[in-house]
Amino acid sequence: MIIRIEPESEVPLYLQISNQIIEGIAREHIQPGQSLPSVRTFAADLGINMHTVNKSYHHLEQKGIIRIVPKSGAIISSPQDFNEASLERLKNDYRPLIAESLVVGMSNQQIQELVTSMIEEFKSSKEETQ
């Protein structure tokens, strides 16, 4: 799985990593049951510190997206392992974004189309091996 880091971004490194891993799962470039690289090798690949990758993994674990097995590795969780709480959390993340979309003048339909096209963007890249 290819991760691209932007050191000059205002988005923290550990969040960039988390987000791209999530996108990688959504695109099925990596699947439930599979392991992520060790924090050390991943950090070396990205040219950043081990602790930063570790923070990213724990961030993903807190979201319930991966399961960290001490002394072993990080494994992608299955979708069915999610509770109602994570959906409530997502709802709170959508709210300000949708409010802003309405404020900048997007119509109901334009927002729906944006979401649909973005979902398609993920699903269309499912078959790609890389």
Next chain:
Amino acid sequence: MIIRIEPESEVPLYLQISNQIIEGIAREHIQPGQSLPSVRTFAADLGINMHTVNKSYHHLEQKGIIRIVPKSGAIISSPQDFNEASLERLKNDYRPLIAESLVVGMSNQQIQELVTSMIEEFKSSKEETQ
């Protein structure tokens, strides 16, 4: 317009303020052309520092949502004043959220329903004076 602050939230104060102002505009509790309270009176109402409100206002100005007239006040902008760049920015904000939704097992339809219900939540509160 009523703003509720959560000092213990992990979301910065200035962002909480920005987001709730945006939601207030989406709900039409405040409308384009109208003024926001002065940074001093707003800060006093919320029991926080003037500079924090000031930062929030500049954050909203950067998004193009309000226009700050020096020595005068902050005025809600009209939707037609938005450019293509702000739409591109929104798209990048939607991406990680939609990816996460797919990863936690939400279907295409469930995401659409979540978005629709949230849009309705805003539009249904339009008529309320408060």
Next chain:
DNA sequence: AAAACTGTTCTATAAGATCTAGATCAAAAG
């Protein structure tokens, strides 16, 4: 005209978040 209010700008301080660095540990994997 005078007073009150406006956003802007400056210095300062404190606390927290982010990132890097290096070392050690005990368990798992080879």
Next chain:
DNA sequence: CTTTTGATCTAGATCTTATAGAACAGTTTT
């Protein structure tokens, strides 16, 4: 047994967030 694993600890640098107070110059109100 050797290597690798995540966990944990101290440490330091930098940036962000939030507060505080003061001063300035233009606007609005009285």
